[in-house]
Amino acid sequence: MPSLKRSFSTLLAILLLSVAASVHAQLPDFTGLVEQASPAVVNISTRQKMPERAVSGGSQLNIPDLEGLPPIFREFFERSIPQTPRSPGGGRQREAQSLGSGFIISEDGYVLTNNHVIADADEIIVRxxxxSELEAKLIGSDPRSDVALLKIEGKGxxxxxxxxxxxxxxxxxxxAIGSPFGFDHSVTAGIISATGRSLPNESYVPFIQTDVAINPGNSGGPLFNLAGEVVGINSQIFTRSGGFMGLSFAIPMSVAMDVAEQLKASGKVSRGWLGVVIQEVNKDLAESFGLERPAGALVAQVLEGGPAAKGGLMVGDVILSLDGKPIIMSADLPHLVGVLKPGSTAELDVVREGSRKKLRVTIGALPEDGQELAGMATPGVERSSNRLGVKVVELTDExxxxxxLQGGVVITEVQEGPAMLIGLRAGDVITHLxxxxxxxxxxxxxxxxxxxxxxxxxxxxxxxxxxxxxxxxLAE
Structure with a gap:
């Protein structure tokens, strides 16, 4: 019996070792990748002189309670607490500093990082x-994609x-390799959680979402695949506290390199533009427009004289694809349009009044600044519709x-009824019903x-x- 027990124990030990070896064999070994890639990853620090101002006598700074903030997307908090050295006149002069990461993409010293790492900097230092530390020249930056191209002197x-x-x-x-909290060449790993992710106020970047641990200082650093190739620039995190919470976002290298090449050639970036205001198609809208499922980008507004208007796109059209590429979420459209060259032609597949049609539109150039539509004047004689619970008047010619607009009515009063329930307000203009x-x-x-x-x-x-x-x- 003792011999049988020993045999069983030996067999179990062998089995456990075999399982452990199998699991180990399936996990990636990053050591070679890190050794090869680390020399090209750099630390970036900046300095920005702030205007002199009075500083309160107390030395304590009031730091907000970040835990109390709602979930938001943040650029990393590279901007450290401003330093306050004394100026020659005896007062205090503030000097803001930031810390981030970057990586060298050419032997002669071109470096990629995030725009928000170097924004408004008076001096950029690459370590x-x-x-060794070298002062970098800003070749150009693009706030819309959060990409910046730097140049340091060097060969090989x-x-x-x-x-x-x-x-x-x-x-x-x-x-990811970067300098979180100033700890140079820190390495963290994870998996791709999603691709083509859209973030609030970031219309032109289809972000790569990962669960790689990213913290302040990683911003602008590279995201590598297992082949040791850079596939993204770490840019943003989703957080309640200001620190890593498992959701990190990187700018795809296809986007970053297109931006870098344009910055290198001309110092600015041009993007395609349709000239429409779009919104998501939810279940109710899909039913209303006769769609089989919620998908596409609903055209809520067509800007006068823009590419879409010239191409025949109309309010109420639902764009389902662009050049054969499907639009599932409305946020997919700006990504696809933005990469097109101004002057090129795109084919749109749209649904209009329940029927599918194809339109060919000449893409325009995205304007530097958006334009707001003018406000309204005071309306005139009232007419009412008790069915919806609103009073409306016609728009004046002015x-x-x-x-x-060619027509439309403006709401002067919202009464009890469906209009109040759906959030309509006095001053809203109704153009389609x-x-x-x-x-x-x-x-x-x-x-x-x-x-x-x-x-x-x-x-x-x-x-x-x-x-x-x-x-x-409307209920019965």
Whole structure:
């Protein structure tokens, strides 16, 4: 019996060792990658002189309670607490400092990092792995993509290998090298959580989402695949506390290199532009527009004289694809349009009044600054529609001209009823109801009286110059 027990124990030990070896064999070994890639990863620090101002006598700074903030997307908090050295006059002069990462992409010293790492800097210092420091020249930066291109003097500098971010797959292992909190060449690893991710106020970057641990100081550093190729620039995190919470976002290298090449050639970046305001197609809107499923980008506004207007795109069109590339979420459209060259032609697949059509549009150049539509003047004689619970008046000729509208009515009063429940306000302009253009108060009343019950109905509303579609249902 003792011999049998020993045999069983030996067999179990062998089995456990075999399982451990198998698991170990399946996990990636990053040592070779780190040794090869680290020499091209740099630390970036900046200095910015701030205007002199009075500083309170106390030395304690009031730091906000970050834990109390709602979930938000943040650029990393590279900007450290401002230093306050005494000026020659005896007062205090503030000097803001920031810390981030970057990587060398050419032997003659071109370096990529984030725009927000070097924004407004008076001096940019690049520290190499051998601890030598070089002052960098800013070749150009692009706030829309958060990419900046720097240049340091040197020859035969170590460089990273560039990969194809479009080949990334969800679940693939990736690794980040950077300087979180100033700890140079810190290495963290994880997997790709998603690709083509859209973030609030970031319309032109289809972000790579990972669970790689990223913290302040990693910003601008490279994201590597297992082949040791850079596939992204670590840029943002989703956080409640200001620190890493498992959601990190990187700029794809396909986007970053396109930006870098344009910055190197001309110092600025040009992007394609359609000239439309779009919104998401939810279940109710899909039903209202006769779509099989919620998908595409709903055109809520077409800017006068823009590429979309010239190409025949209309308010209420739902864009399903661009050059054969499907648009599942509305945020997919700016990514696809932005990479097109101004002057090129794109084919749009749209649904209009329940029928599919194809339009060819000549892409324009994205303007430097957006333009707001003009406001409205005081309306005149009232007409009401008790069916929806609103009082409306027709737009004056001046209002139509300022808003670039052919028709429409403006709400003067919201009463108890469906309008109040869906959030309509006095001053809102209604241009379409139940997929029909509203050219007068009479038309509005007639369409409102014929609205179906217990079915999603769409309404296009302008509020402070911004257009959007909303949906609602009328009860029996």
């Amino acid at each position: 190499l792995p051998d601890r 500098l170590p460089t990273v290998k560039l990969g194809k971010s479009e080949d990334l797959k969800v679940g693939e292992w990736v690794l 209002q139509k001209k300022s808003l670039d 139940n997929n029909q253009a509203i050219d007068s108060a009479k038309t509005f009343t007639e369409v409102a009286q014929g609205l179906p019950k217990n079915r999603s109905v769409s309404m296009r509303v302008l509020r402070q110059g911004r257009a959007s579609f909303i949906t609602f249902k």
